[in-house]
Amino acid sequence: MSLETASTEFLNVDNVRFAFRCLGPTSGKPLLLLQHFTGTMDSWDPAMVNALAQTRPVIVFDNLGVGASTGRTPDTVEQMAADAEAFIRGLGLARVDLLGFSLGGMLAQVLAAQQPDLIARIIIAGAAPRGGEEHLLAVVEDAFAQDAPDVRLPLFFTPSGASQLAGRAFVARAAARTRDRDPDGGGDVSEPQAKAIIGWCAQKRDGDATLRSIGQPALIVHGSDDTMFPSINAYNMFKAMRNAELILYPDSGHGALFQYPERFVAHCHTFLDN
């Protein structure tokens, strides 16, 4: 079973329906993936997800209002984290690891800080801390203005030949699923999510309090030239946390984890298994 072929399942919690897919072994502590701005289950890199699922259960899902899930997309990171928690508890899971990319990495920080019993370890890729530096709207506007074959090429990868080549390979991998793909969202998703990200980064006062309260092991992964959330965010997060490891990749942008999927998965396994 792979990300491209796994059936979409559904879970009802409090009058809303969460869409999700399960991959990998049926026993063991699951790794739950938290998705980026406007992304659905089908926005993940199958190379990354399938390799992670070779040795551990991996769960991808759509948060409220996104993709094949019902409900309304909230406009705060905190409410999105509460919705993700409701999904985890609704599945009957007592303890999970989290991999959050971008907006998902912000949810991972809130969940780890608030739920030390539920959340064992977190991987934060391409994210910013509360009060961090973000250039979301400018970077998205600039990316759409480039009229690229896929907006993720300028959004997630650097202009270098190597990064763009890796980007095109990623875009092709992410398009492999043809049956039962998640519907893409419109302004009902992007507007509240953008408000949530911008609001999170606008909380400049005592922004490190959340990070300082996280005692679980954390792995922070970031690209050298992330234009949306500059890499100094990742360094500052590392310095504010007491049990974090930091990994920065060369010649890479916001989508560093999709540029180097083998390396990223090896780093995730080393982190989660030790």
Added chain:
Amino acid sequence: MSLETASTEFLNVDNVRFAFRCLGPTSGKPLLLLQHFTGTMDSWDPAMVNALAQTRPVIVFDNLGVGASTGRTPDTVEQMAADAEAFIRGLGLARVDLLGFSLGGMLAQVLAAQQPDLIARIIIAGAAPRGGEEHLLAVVEDAFAQDAPDVRLPLFFTPSGASQLAGRAFVARAAARTRDRDPDGGGDVSEPQAKAIIGWCAQKRDGDATLRSIGQPALIVHGSDDTMFPSINAYNMFKAMRNAELILYPDSGHGALFQYPERFVAHCHTFLDN
């Protein structure tokens, strides 16, 4: 064969005698280790060296004037790098990877920049760039004043219980070899080496030129709370290099690689094999 049991071999180059030991497979690209301030072959962590040597040839050696090698310890990083190059070429090696710790990481930068054909990949642990921030003399003086069972406990590890526990385990591992140990050096080694380190970090003007000229893949590994060379050095090196990966470990000092030998070796293999 292990670091604790391997016979010391000797190589004569230009009227000086280099002491070295070879571990691991006899074929494949060797990984040459470049040692820290006042360290000998027996200052390496056997857990780290032996695990690295499970899948690749590993060579440890004493540079001129150090341990069981003859000659006079030079007082510049550049001359030490030239001596290391003479040793590599004297062995008849056409291409090697380097792992340099602390002072050794400075040699690795010079060698990679000057010898792109000879040096394939470099791992720089606990080092500083040319013009970097160093607190060598203050940190060494403070460490000796603590009257610890082994001066490397305050020098290489943080005051936390977990770090000190890992430090005592490292000190015990490094003491395992009893027969044919390298002699420790005195002021003939420490004085020129200290001068070399301080001189390297005093070169503030255009210090990044060496880093910018390195095109080979580089892995930079550093402790979160290195008091000798603060971790911002590692971040700045990463930002100045075009093909570097940065990994920072939690709750760790100058000897981060010896605090987490399994994790460090896994990261080295991931880096060297991809």
